[in-house]
Amino acid sequence: MSGETPVVRLPIIDFSKHEVKPGSPEWDSVKHQVRQALEELGCFHFQAMLDQVLDLRKPVLGALEELFHLPLQTKQLYVSDKPFRGYYGVGVASGVAVGQECMVIDDAKLVQNIERGLTTTLWPQGNVSFSKTLVSFTELASALEKRIRRMILEIFGVEKYTDEFIDSTNYLLKVMKYDGSVTGEPSLRAHSDQNLTTILYQNEVDGLEILNKDGQWNRVKLSPNSFIVIIGESLSIWLNGRLCSPYHRVVMKGNKERYSIGLFAIARGGYQVKVPEELVDDQNALRFKPFDYEDFLRLHSTKVSGGALLGFGLKSFCSV
Numbered sequence: 001m002s003g004e005t006p007v008v009r010l011p012i013i014d015f016s017k018h019e020v021k022p023g024s025p026e027w028d029s030v031k032h033q034v035r036q037a038l039e040e041l042g043c044f045h046f047q048a049m050l051d052q053v054l055d056l057r058k059p060v061l062g063a064l065e066e067l068f069h070l071p072l073q074t075k076q077l078y079v080s081d082k083p084f085r086g087y088y089g090v091g092v093a094s095g096v097a098v099g100q101e102c103m104v105i106d107d108a109k110l111v112q113n114i115e116r117g118l119t120t121t122l123w124p125q126g127n128v129s130f131s132k133t134l135v136s137f138t139e140l141a142s143a144l145e146k147r148i149r150r151m152i153l154e155i156f157g158v159e160k161y162t163d164e165f166i167d168s169t170n171y172l173l174k175v176m177k178y179d180g181s182v183t184g185e186p187s188l189r190a191h192s193d194q195n196l197t198t199i200l201y202q203n204e205v206d207g208l209e210i211l212n213k214d215g216q217w218n219r220v221k222l223s224p225n226s227f228i229v230i231i232g233e234s235l236s237i238w239l240n241g242r243l244c245s246p247y248h249r250v251v252m253k254g255n256k257e258r259y260s261i262g263l264f265a266i267a268r269g270g271y272q273v274k275v276p277e278e279l280v281d282d283q284n285a286l287r288f289k290p291f292d293y294e295d296f297l298r299l300h301s302t303k304v305s306g307g308a309l310l311g312f313g314l315k316s317f318c319s320v
Contacts, residue, residue, distance in 0.1 A: 005209060005251070008218035010045035010228065011037040015144065022150065031151045038152070042246035043210065043230040045222060052140055053225050059133040061203050064259040066130065068101060068177040070122060078103055078121050082294075083301035085172070099179035099252070100188055108138045108173035108263070134173065141199045141227070141263040142171055148229060149197060149265070156239060158276045165238075168271040169196070171263055178207060178250055178258040188250035193232035194296070194314045195266045200228045202260035211247040219251075233314040234267060237288045240279040269294035291318040 013033045020026045037044035068075070080086035089101030107113050115131045123130070146166055153159045172195075178188070190211065202208075208220045208228070222228060233245045252258060267273045274290040296317050 005217050005219045007221050008210070008212075009221050010041065010043060012223070012226065013037065013044055013046040015046050015147070020147075022154075027151075031155060034148065034151050035155050038231055038243050041210065041212070042244050043228060043248075045220075045226055045228050053227075056133070056137055056140065057224065059129070060137055060201065060261060061259055063130050063133045064175055064177065064203075064261060067103070067122070067175060068259070074122055075101070075103070078118060080104075080106060082106060083297045089177075099181070100176065100250075102174055102176040105134075105173040106170070108134075108171045109142055111135050114138070114173070134175075137201070137261060138171065138173055138263060141201075142265075144227070145171075145197055145199055145229075145263060145265055149235075152235070152239075152243075156242060156279065158278050161276055168268050170266050170268045172266060174262045174264060176258075176260045176262070178205075178252055178260075180205070180252055180255045180257050190247050190249040192245040192247050192313070193230055193264070194234060194300070195232040195264045195293075196235045196238075197232055197265045198230040198262055200230070200260055200262045203258060205252075205254065205256045205258040207250045207252050207258050209249050209251055217249075232264075234273060234293060237291075237315065237318060238273055238275060240275045240284060241287050242279065267293040286320055288315070288318045289320055 011033065013030060015030065020030055034044065075087050075089075078087045085104045085106045087101075087103050103118070105113055105118050111131075114134050118134075119127050119131045149166065150159070150162050153162050153165070200208075202222060204224055206219065206221060208222070209217045210220055212218055220228070230248065231243050231245050236243050236245050250258070269292060272290040272292060275286060275288055280286045291314070296314055299317065
């Protein structure tokens with residue numbers, strides 16, 4: 001990499017006020033800020049329920065350190081028969097870069113998938129504090145994600161689909177570690193998220209970079225008490241291309257480990273993601289056909305294992 005990557009501070013939107021309720025002036029003001037940020041960058045930085053975030057910070061980051069310091073053979077016990085779930089990283093042919101490890105919990109809104117699915121696999125004797133911490137984070141992040149997606153649907157005049165759209169959502173909880181000794185090259189390759197929305201939270205070690213509209217990488221500086229929201233390709237498609245999902249990557253520049261946790265909203269298997277008829281007209285032709293996200297993931301997984309991933313993504317999968 002040549003030269004220093006410019007640092008960008010994403011728009012900070014305050015969700016912490018209790019008055020931010022649908023239909024209130026505060027809601028409309030925040031919604032306007034959300035629209036500006038998403039149309040410009042496809043993502044934004046936000047504060048939410050500050051006391052809850054502060055209360056969770058130390059337990060969440062402590063839980064991630066505890067998890068990834070487990071022996072490799074223990075971490076590799078966490079497997080799934082669904083694509084892109086379970087443990088990925090050292091010793092797993094998963095397409096992740098050198099220096100990255102992650103675990104993905106399916107249907108994380110169901111407490112038992114964290115308590116029994118992950119925790120008892122890694123700690124047969126139990127680990128109540130670990131389970132409680134991840135459950136608390138999932139509850140907070142999923143509530144925030146629903147509010148943000150409701151705003152987005154209102155922005156484009158399709159709020160009548162809110163309940164159906166949100167009820168069809170599955171949440172994947174992804175915990176990640178990036179080795180600080182791997183510097184200068186991407187620890188997470190450049191990509192756009194294929195899901196609906198992503199909410200990320202991290203420790204104090206930065207590394208996330210976003211590609212701007214001018215084709216320049218910008219290093220994101222994050223506050224330790226806030227989240228970042230990223231629009232995924234699934235939501236871009238559902239909106240018939242009205243928002244874009246930003247390309248991003250992780251590049252480490254130091255010797256400290258970076259820990260992050262993300263909640264990824266996806267459409268449940270069997271649900272057809274379909275552009276609303278209100279978003280198709282003479283000026284906006286239909287760009288994407290309906291798709292089942294789990295069908296895409298299965299095909300995506302075969303291309304990863306076959307080494308034919310280049311150029312393949314959700315938009316190519318369902319383009320008209």
